[in-house]
Amino acid sequence: MSNNIKKTLLFIHYENGWNRSSEICLINLIKNINHQKYNCILWCNQQYLADKIQKQIIASYITPFTVLLGWQSPRFSLSNWHEFYQQGKDIIHRHHVDLIHCNSAVPCQWMNLVARHTHTPLVTHLHAQYSLRDRLSLGLHFSPKLITVSDAVGQNLLLDGYKERNITIVPNGINTKKLNAQKSTLLREQLNIDKSAFVLATSGSLIYRKGIDLIIESLHKLDATSLNLHLVIIGDGEEKTNLESQVEQLKLTNNVHFLGEQCNVVGLLKSDINAYINGARDEAFGLALVEASLAQLPVIAPMVGGIPEVISHYETGLLTQVNDSDSFAKAIMVLMNNPYLANRMGRRGKETVYRHFTLSHYTQQFEHIYEKQLSTTTKSRYSRPFWQTIQPLLSNAFDLFFKNNEIK
Numbered sequence: 001m002s003n004n005i006k007k008t009l010l011f012i013h014y015e016n017g018w019n020r021s022s023e024i025c026l027i028n029l030i031k032n033i034n035h036q037k038y039n040c041i042l043w044c045n046q047q048y049l050a051d052k053i054q055k056q057i058i059a060s061y062i063t064p065f066t067v068l069l070g071w072q073s074p075r076f077s078l079s080n081w082h083e084f085y086q087q088g089k090d091i092i093h094r095h096h097v098d099l100i101h102c103n104s105a106v107p108c109q110w111m112n113l114v115a116r117h118t119h120t121p122l123v124t125h126l127h128a129q130y131s132l133r134d135r136l137s138l139g140l141h142f143s144p145k146l147i148t149v150s151d152a153v154g155q156n157l158l159l160d161g162y163k164e165r166n167i168t169i170v171p172n173g174i175n176t177k178k179l180n181a182q183k184s185t186l187l188r189e190q191l192n193i194d195k196s197a198f199v200l201a202t203s204g205s206l207i208y209r210k211g212i213d214l215i216i217e218s219l220h221k222l223d224a225t226s227l228n229l230h231l232v233i234i235g236d237g238e239e240k241t242n243l244e245s246q247v248e249q250l251k252l253t254n255n256v257h258f259l260g261e262q263c264n265v266v267g268l269l270k271s272d273i274n275a276y277i278n279g280a281r282d283e284a285f286g287l288a289l290v291e292a293s294l295a296q297l298p299v300i301a302p303m304v305g306g307i308p309e310v311i312s313h314y315e316t317g318l319l320t321q322v323n324d325s326d327s328f329a330k331a332i333m334v335l336m337n338n339p340y341l342a343n344r345m346g347r348r349g350k351e352t353v354y355r356h357f358t359l360s361h362y363t364q365q366f367e368h369i370y371e372k373q374l375s376t377t378t379k380s381r382y383s384r385p386f387w388q389t390i391q392p393l394l395s396n397a398f399d400l401f402f403k404n405n406e407i408k
Helices: 021-032 047-052 078-095 108-118 132-137 151-160 176-180 187-191 212-222 240-249 265-269 287-294 325-337 339-356 359-374 386-403
Strands: 007-013 038-044 059-062 099-102 122-126 146-148 167-169 198-203 229-234 256-260 275-277 299-302 317-320
Touching (some): 007 359, 021 047, 021 287, 038 047, 047 059, 059 078, 078 108, 122 359, 132 151, 146 151, 151 167, 176 287, 187 229, 198 212, 198 287, 212 229, 212 325, 229 265, 240 256, 275 287, 275 325, 317 339, 325 339
Parallel strands (some): 007 038, 038 059, 122 146, 146 167, 198 275, 229 256, 275 299, 299 317
């Protein structure tokens, strides 16, 4: 790629309500990319996202995206799909876009064709695992290049028949300098927790998938009151009322503390917390785990999705069984009874963050991918007819589809 001519990147993102790690990673990427080499454009369905990076982009477009064959109405609007297709082509022609970056799977549904028809390189960044129905309806198999946050995210696509050579794993990165600047607080004093207590913390959206209820249940099984065991919950979400009811029913009101949404999570984790715990029933990566390791905390988390690619068992934390409060309880006791082990895990966790999960490393990997895709000729990228490219993938996918009885 020429060092003298800036390339224009079009970032497209769809989100359905929660400010998840995919949005945080996109914001960090656009803010830290080499703006001497790249102009950035954003096309998304939420104004707040454009506002976050308005200084780093040359243009933004806000469109209320709908999904063809999706889970919500309107599910069968071909006119909407065609409108997005046309708008995508218009944006590319107006700004002379050199590369398209879909930051979630949904835009692939129309951008795969846009990229092919405009002869524009396209990469699709997957932050979550998708069901077979979504992998097919969103057209993931048509994307010429997939980037996944963990090996776990790509496994189902490989089973479908997607070519391994077209998948690159780029673990999420965090802004260590900015997060380290967050100041610790007198959290125990504010929550009336005495110095002898063992304090766990968890953070993230309070939704069923995050398994906060399992953590609360594990405290009940351990008799948190008699053990002087406390849990600090950082975040908000649709399950908050249910979780508060669970805490009250289990008589853990004095031991479980809801802090709500906070902007200084790492600062809170550095505030005399003993360990971090994650109860996820499913997790593509686990950005919060990296932040906890940066705060030098040992991590308890289930062995699901991409978590084992972030946390090493008995090195940076303890991996538990999935959806199993008994397993969480046992892990908590291990750390309570072995402070030296807990401290060692915390130190190694922080070292791991600086080796593998920094924002600079994350950004450099993407810039390398962009350069490689920009240097690939159109002929080699789209030399085969569209449906011929997908035929073997669809064949394998439909076999799995019927085998798993996902079509009712």
